[in-house]
Amino acid sequence: MKTFLAFVKKEFFHILRDRRTLLILFGMPIAQILIFGFALNNEINNAGLVVLNRAGDYESKQLLAKFQNSTYFNLQDPVFTEAAIEQAFKDNRAKVALIIPLDFGKNMQAGNEQLRIIGDATDPNQAQTLVNYAKAIIADYLQQKQNTNTQLPITTAQPRMLFNPELKAVYQFVPGVMGLILLLVSAMMTSLTIAKEKELGTMELLLISPLKPFHIILGKVAPYWVLSFLNAVIIIILGVFVFGMPVNGSVPLLLLVTLIFSFASLALGIFISSKANSQLVAMFLSMFGLLLPTLLLSGFIFPIENMPLPLRIISNIVPARWFIELIKGIMIKGSPLSLLIKPFLVLCFITVVLTIAGIKGIKTRLS
Amino acid sequence: MEVVISTDKLTKKFGDFVATNEITFEVAKGEIFGFLGANGAGKTTAMRMLCGLLKPSYGSASVAGFDIEKQTEQVKQNIGYMSQKFSLYEDLTVKENFRFYGGVYKLKRQVIDQRLNEMLGNLGMLNVENSLVASLPLGWKQKLAFSLAMLHRPKIVFLDEPTGGVDPITRRQFWDLIYEAAHNGVTIFVTTHYMDEAEYCDRVSIMVDGVIKALDTPENLRKQFETDSMDGVFQLLARGTSTK
Incomplete structure (x- = not known):
């Protein structure tokens, strides 16, 4: 010893x-x-988002406000053509683009809105993550809308991330x-x-x-x-x-x-x-x-x-x-x-x- | 004459290679025994067996009266060792080194400190007690390493080329330490490359290819091989040629 x-x-x-x-x-x-x-850190904050807002109506602005409020996205100047989206990806202004169709608000009332999310998949993992964030925000918004309108009872799956809800x-x-x-x-x-x-x-x-x-x-x-x-x-x-x-x-x-x-x-x-x-x-x-x-x-x-x-x-x-x-x-x-x-x-x-x-x-x- | 090391046909084989081949010799108490041989002649293997680091293939040996195979622990308690490579830790002070090795040999702290003081006093190096070993000159370190090997008062000290890389004056001083230890009854078993050092030994053995080719006092060896220096003897035996 x-x-x-x-x-x-x-x-x-x-x-x-x-x-x-x-x-x-x-x-x-x-x-x-x-x-x-x-x-x-593989969480992504302040990713550039460009929006091609063809609708420009109240609902679309509400949705964009939701994006603006999230820490994940940073809204860039709006674009007006799809070519401009590609340009925004190329000069790294944006990682994700959102296209809001002409009759967004109207269609949503009818329950068949047609949004398009485009990701810059140069970095596939990052693109996937961002697209998922965007989807989540949209889903959240739609649900809110449906609750306030209380029109159609729609079944939706509610994901819950156990043990690490904030991922x-x-x-x-x-x-x-x-x-x-x-x-x-x-x-x-x-x-x-x-x-x-x-x-x-x-x-x-x-x-x-x-x-x-x-x-x-x-x-x-x-x-x-x-x-x-x-x-x-x-x-x-x-x-x-x-x-x-x-x-x-x-x-x-x-x-x-x-x-x-x-x-x-x-x-x-x-x-x-x-x-x-x-x-x-x-x-x-x-x-x-x-x-x-x-x-x-x-x-x-x-x-x-x-x-x-x-x-x-x-x-x-x-x-x-x-x-x-x-x-x-x-x-x-x-x-x-x-x-x-x-x-x-x-x-x-x-x-x-x-x-x-x-x-x-x-x-x-x-x- | 009290015998402290005796071997009987001590042999070590590594596969087909016979490193030491049936070597038999005896060393008396207080003797300075020179163990010479070219590189690869089997010196280190023999020494490692005597220290209990290697098991012999066959044959036997006893050191300080203990069998090297069956009583390794007692052998270890009774031997000291110093090699050309340093045994001191450079990043410890002299005192810490001594306290560490003293602790390894289960010496009491007061005993360690007292012996350290005594040894440093004899060397005239009292002021280095708290210096880091790294800061000391090579010759000093070598003397300290020798003192360290003597700390637990072993009966036999094995020195493996202890003076490698040291200037002649320091070597001479180092040999004074060896003489003093031998005078006090400690047996010295030393390997060396320097033939002038071989002259300082009481008896010298010369190993060639695993076999002891000669074993006698330097004087007798010189007479036997009809040359005037140990170097001549060594050349004749190890290389089969004479420098004359």
């Missing part, structure tokens, strides 16, 4: 005296969450960034510090000392475990207080899952360091071996459901995938463990496998 404490103390000296390490440990997570939070992107990226950062910080930092000892030759001395390899690994891992856990807490706090992320589920469960995932990441780091003899190699391995799969295959950026089958299969062994699923379930849906048992067990299983692989990797190097 005393040797262990001496070791941990030494590790903390290393961490605290190296400004770069500190920056990566604490600067990176905060910067990432803020960047993802403010910049990489906030934060809900998607806070768990994603958490997974990414924990993995990077834990795996990269541990593999780097072990590779560093090898590079400097201090590893030899540790191995010759009465310390057992297991102690060395534990001593290396413990400080980073504490730090990455601290990191996770910072990210959660930022998510909650800066971006309004809810924590609907059990906080202890959330922390437990975080602890397990950081342990899996640390084990990955140890496994990497058993293969890498220099800091450079360790850095590359953790960057390309971990960063890309986590970013692309964890469901953080691209939905797993949309992936071709081989990628979907591979995504099963990406620990971040299960972690993100768990975090989303706990924070957003408030699900209890009993409903999250599958991702939980898979994550535990991956963690155990990685730990065994890590310890084996170190041992084979020593014999």
